[in-house]
Structure formats: structure tokens, C-alpha cells
Amino acid sequence: MAAHGTFTDWLRLHAITADSLDPEAPLDDLEPLREMIGTARVVAIGENAHHVREFYLLRHRLLRFLVERCGFTAFAFEAPFTEAHAIDAWVQGGPGTVHEVAAVGAGAGNLGRCAEMYDLLTWMREHNRDAATPLRFAGSIISSRQPALAAVADYLRWADRDALPLLEQIRTLAKAFHHTSIFRVLDQYTASEHAVQDAMTATISRLLGRMETMTAYQCSQGREREHATALQHLRGVWYGDHSLRDFAGRGIPTGSAAADAFLAESVLRLLADGPSDGRILLAVHNCHIRKTVVAHEGAFGLFPAGYHLAQALGEDYIAIAATSGGGRTAEVRPESGHPLGFQVHDHAQPPLPGTSVESTFVTESPLTIADLRTARRAVTDSHTFQQMRMEHYLTDVDVFDAYDAIAYIPYTTCTDYVDAQPQSTTQQP
Known part of the structure; x- marks a missing residue:
């Protein structure tokens, strides 16, 4: 059937709308998602x-739906791969409090330190009390170097x-x-001598080579899973080292390419x-889940994690970008005078131009989800949407190519964190 009408018109007739973002609300209004995600x-x-x-509320509610009605078995969050093992142990009944494990396991970005994340983790723990297959929590991003190396050392001993x-x-x-803040580590690395940087890169590579060549033997000794996990801890260190070299101008300047490659590897x-029938809900920033190459002059090779996952999994990977209409948003800004x-x-959302995909949503429903794959075949203006929100500004992205669906929330606020x-101890203008 030939395309006709606008995306706004299509949304009025075909978008999925939900009655609430409350994670404890009934799930029937999300049933149309079952067909949209298929067997991904x-x-x-x-x-x-x-x-x-x-x-956070959106992810919690979707996690409930995907676990209870679609058989999903893991929740992969934008937390450090190594540190997040503490959260996984807790949601499966381990000791400690939710505040303690979130502080340790969600990383120095403090994405775990808010009431909404505490509620999500508590729900996972309660779900696992009676679950035949425990729901796993996993970190997907590069860890701090010292915890990752400590985990590798425990294995090698x-x-x-x-x-x-x-x-x-x-x-x-x-x-x-070494610092808990990546911003401080970047400054320290850039100021270090090239000989120290080179020694670090060479030694990490030597150890990685050793562990790679030992894989067949370790598997023959019944250590396949332990070896694979230790190797992933070390690969995070290796990818992190490449990111630092790129940042310091001593590598190929491809932004977050190393971090995104590690993220995709961790999910796979x-x-x-x-x-064998496991399914994963991955919760990370929109910029990581997009399926298209990020094109910047002089930076060929910046492939988001979503690109890698789409190449590896094909239709078994679905990327849903979550975005918003108005209200407040948060900006993470490096500040030398801040202890972290x-x-x-906290920022007000800027006005929306017509080229922004958010400008097409005219609903006040708490949640509207649009399947862009279906819409693209039916509308004539899909190519016009070349921007969407990112923090307190708009970023350039071919929305219909980069994502499979859009989850739109009309009004947002910042967490209690x-x-x-x-x-900060630095005086702000």
C-alpha cells in the first residue's frame, strides 16, 4: 500500500497509549507491545x-510487563559490568540493603541513587523469591579499573x-x-607521561593475549563460565584503556566507540x-541503543552499541528511544571543583522545532509508543524528522533509521538525586 498522510496523523490512529507510568498499575494497557516486540x-x-x-518509572513498568507476560530473564542496566555483580547477588537474595548495593553496584555516575531505582531493584528481589528462573541484573558498561582488575586477580590466583x-x-x-570519577581519571591520564601510558597499554594487551590463548585449556578444566567472566572483566579494562588513549589524542578519535563495543559485547x-530462551531488557541512554553509525567529520568508526547488536542479532534486537515533550531534564556537566x-x-526543556520527532506527539497520555517500522511504510514525512531531545538540547539523528520505536512521555522531572x-565548590556564573 502506498504511503499517505503524516506521521502525526498516523500517531492519532495507531500509536500505543498507556494509562499510567506507575510500575504497580495493571499491565493490560501494555498488551499491544507483545506484538510490537515479537520474538526479539x-x-x-x-x-x-x-x-x-x-x-525510571517507564523502565520499571516495561520490565514488569516483559518479565511477567513475555518471559524476559535479565535486566541489563547502564551500570559497570564488574560492580553490578553486587546488585545481581542482592536481587537474588544476597545480604545488604538496597541503598548499599545500589551505591556500590550502579557506578560513580550515581544512576542507582534515587527512589525509583530502589523500587525497581526491590521489585526484582521480591519477584525472585518465587521465580522458577531468577531474574538477573547485569551491568553493561566499562567498570572502574581497580574493581575489574581485582576480579581478574581473584580468578588468576x-x-x-x-x-x-x-x-x-x-x-x-x-x-x-585511579579515581571513582571518569572525569578525574581522564584528567589524570592526560597529564601522565607517555611512557606510563604506553606501558599500561602494552601490559594490558599482554595479559589479554595470555588469557585468550588459555581459553581452550580453561574450558577443558570445566572453567568455561568463570574464564569467560574473568575475560570480560579484563576486556573492559582493555577497552577502557583505548578510550583513555583516544581522549588524550593518542589513539583514533572515535568518541565512545570502545565503550559502545564493550556494552554490546556484555549484552551478547x-x-x-x-x-536458551533467555530475553533481555537493556536500559541505557538513547545514544547507545541507536542502530545507525554516528557520522562526525574525522571520526569514522563511531558505532553505537545498538549498531553492533543489530548486526549480531538482526530482528532479534529492537531499539526503543524514550523521549519527552516538556517539563524538566538533567544535564551531567564535568566540574573540577566538584567532589565527584x-x-x-536541572534544566527546563527547550522549545521544539518541527524537525524534532517530539513535535509530532499531541497526546497527553502518560505514555505513547509508536512503532516506527510500521509507521514508515504508511507516512510520507518520515525523512523530515532529523532531531530529537538529548538532555537540555536537541541532537541530530535520522530518527526513523536509528530506532525501531519511540516511547514518548509528555512531561518529565528530575529524580531526587x-x-x-x-x-560543587566551584562558583557558578
């Missing part, structure tokens, strides 16, 4: 900014003691630029480790 094994739900309350001297060399070198690893190296600022965060 990885469904990514993004956000246009971190620290936004309504995006009993599996390959001959490799420990290399590991200790890396840990010694890493002391020159989780899929391979899980049950960054501060989160934004008000409670430590304050």
Missing part, C-alpha cells in the same frame, strides 16, 4: 537524559598463577590515574550465559 531477544529502552524520574605478575604490573601502573555475553568531578543540573547530590 534483546529489547533496548533508552532515555534522552540520565537522572529523569519518568524514565586459582586458574593461572603464572599470569599474576602481569596483572600486578597493570595494577601498579593504574595507581597513577549475558545472552549466551543465560537460558561532575554535577547534575539531583536535589540531594553533593554541591
Whole structure:
């Protein structure tokens, strides 16, 4: 059938609308999502900014639906791969409080420190009390170097003691630029001597080579899963080192390419480790889940995690960008005078131009979801939407190519973390 009409017209007739963002609300209004996601094994739900309350609520409600009605088995969050193991242990009945494990396991970006995330993790723990197949929590992004190296050391002590001297060399070198804040680490790394940087890169690569060549033997000893996990901890260190070199101008300037490659690998690893019918809800920023290459002059090679996942999984990967109409949003800004190296600022949403996909949504429903794959075949103006919200500004993106669906929320606010965060010592203009 030939395309006719506008995307706005299509939305009025065919968009999925939900009655509530309340995670505890009945789930029947989300039933149309079952057909939209089909048999996909990885469904990514993004956000246009971190620290936004309504995006946490959206993910919690979708997680409930996908677990209870579609058999999803894991929740992969934008948390460090290594540190997030503490949260996974807790949601499966481990010791501690939700505040303690969220502080440890969700990383220095503090994405776990808000009431909405505490509620989501508590729901996972309660669900697992009676679940035949426990729902797993997993981190998907590069960890802080020291925790990852500690996890590798724990494995090598009993599996390959001959490799420990290399590991200790890396840990010694890493002391020159270690901080919980990535912004502080970037500054420390850039200021370090090139000889130290090169020694770090070479030694990490040597240890990675050793562990790769030991894979067949370790599997023959019944250590396949332990070895794969330790190797993923180390690959995070290796990817993190490449990111630092890129930032310092000593690599290929491809932005977050290394981080996105690791994110995709972590999700695929989780899929391979899980049950044969396992399915994953991936919750990370919109910029990571997009399926298209990020084109910037002089930066060929910036492939988002969503690009890698789409190439690996085909139709088994679905990317849903979450965005908003008005209200407030959050900006994460590096600040040298802040104890964490960054501060989160509360902003009003800017006005929307006609080229922004959000401008087409004229509904006040708490949630509207549009299947862009279906809409594209029916509308004539899909090519005109070349912008969408990101934090407090608009970013350029061919929306219909980059995402499979849009989840639209008319009004957003910041989480309680934004008000409670430590304050900068730097005077703001």
C-alpha cells in the first residue's frame, strides 16, 4: 500500500497509549507491545537524559510487563559490568540493603541513587523469591579499573598463577590515574607521561593475549563460565584503556566507540550465559541503543552499541528511544571543583522545532509508543524528522533509521538525586 498522510496523523490512529507510568498499575494497557516486540531477544529502552524520574518509572513498568507476560530473564542496566555483580547477588537474595548495593553496584555516575531505582531493584528481589528462573541484573558498561582488575586477580590466583605478575604490573601502573570519577581519571591520564601510558597499554594487551590463548585449556578444566567472566572483566579494562588513549589524542578519535563495543559485547555475553530462551531488557541512554553509525567529520568508526547488536542479532534486537515533550531534564556537566568531578543540573526543556520527532506527539497520555517500522511504510514525512531531545538540547539523528520505536512521555522531572547530590565548590556564573 502506498504511503499517505503524516506521521502525526498516523500517531492519532495507531500509536500505543498507556494509562499510567506507575510500575504497580495493571499491565493490560501494555498488551499491544507483545506484538510490537515479537520474538526479539534483546529489547533496548533508552532515555534522552540520565537522572529523569519518568524514565525510571517507564523502565520499571516495561520490565514488569516483559518479565511477567513475555518471559524476559535479565535486566541489563547502564551500570559497570564488574560492580553490578553486587546488585545481581542482592536481587537474588544476597545480604545488604538496597541503598548499599545500589551505591556500590550502579557506578560513580550515581544512576542507582534515587527512589525509583530502589523500587525497581526491590521489585526484582521480591519477584525472585518465587521465580522458577531468577531474574538477573547485569551491568553493561566499562567498570572502574581497580574493581575489574581485582576480579581478574581473584580468578588468576586459582586458574593461572603464572599470569599474576602481569596483572600486578597493570595494577601498579593504574595507581597513577585511579579515581571513582571518569572525569578525574581522564584528567589524570592526560597529564601522565607517555611512557606510563604506553606501558599500561602494552601490559594490558599482554595479559589479554595470555588469557585468550588459555581459553581452550580453561574450558577443558570445566572453567568455561568463570574464564569467560574473568575475560570480560579484563576486556573492559582493555577497552577502557583505548578510550583513555583516544581522549588524550593518542589513539583514533572515535568518541565512545570502545565503550559502545564493550556494552554490546556484555549484552551478547549475558545472552549466551543465560537460558536458551533467555530475553533481555537493556536500559541505557538513547545514544547507545541507536542502530545507525554516528557520522562526525574525522571520526569514522563511531558505532553505537545498538549498531553492533543489530548486526549480531538482526530482528532479534529492537531499539526503543524514550523521549519527552516538556517539563524538566538533567544535564551531567564535568566540574573540577566538584567532589565527584561532575554535577547534575536541572534544566527546563527547550522549545521544539518541527524537525524534532517530539513535535509530532499531541497526546497527553502518560505514555505513547509508536512503532516506527510500521509507521514508515504508511507516512510520507518520515525523512523530515532529523532531531530529537538529548538532555537540555536537541541532537541530530535520522530518527526513523536509528530506532525501531519511540516511547514518548509528555512531561518529565528530575529524580531526587539531583536535589540531594553533593554541591560543587566551584562558583557558578
